[in-house]
Amino acid sequence: MKNLTKIIIIIITVWLAHTAQAEDNRFSYDLFGAYGTRDKDGGDGNAFGIGAGVNYFFTDNIGVGVDTYTDGIRFPYMLNASAIYRFATESMFNPYAFAGFGRQWKYAAQWTGHIGGGAEYKMKSGIGIFLDGRFVLAQETSDYGLLRVGVRLGF
Numbered sequence: 001m002k003n004l005t006k007i008i009i010i011i012i013t014v015w016l017a018h019t020a021q022a023e024d025n026r027f028s029y030d031l032f033g034a035y036g037t038r039d040k041d042g043g044d045g046n047a048f049g050i051g052a053g054v055n056y057f058f059t060d061n062i063g064v065g066v067d068t069y070t071d072g073i074r075f076p077y078m079l080n081a082s083a084i085y086r087f088a089t090e091s092m093f094n095p096y097a098f099a100g101f102g103r104q105w106k107y108a109a110q111w112t113g114h115i116g117g118g119a120e121y122k123m124k125s126g127i128g129i130f131l132d133g134r135f136v137l138a139q140e141t142s143d144y145g146l147l148r149v150g151v152r153l154g155f
Helices: 002-019
Strands: 027-036 047-057 062-070 078-086 093-104 110-124 127-138 144-153
Touching (some): 027 062, 093 127, 110 144
Antiparallel strands (some): 027 047, 027 144, 062 078, 078 093, 093 110, 127 144
């Protein structure tokens, strides 16, 4: 089952990368650092980690995203899916809100739900930085908060 999950994630990632068209700017890729108020086991310790994600916007405002992050180097540790509403503006600063669900496979295997918000700042065409936070509702462990800061490529 572990290998099937890895194969599915690789296929989806390759497909998303292959279908992305730079000229329509509907896809974006996230690389980020993360800070959680719980560690990977659901313990009380705060944890720092890394992550990556892919987003696709159907319109200027409505999109979906998939991301993963970990405070232990084991992939796939967690996979999240989100519906995103971006408050697109003419300025370089764009706030957004999101909600979704996820699955954690390693350590404390469980389903999660999340809700959050953040903002992206477009530094130049195709490159920006973002900061967001989410409240994660965990099935088996205590609920926790997650803060992400990173680089977003390909608006």
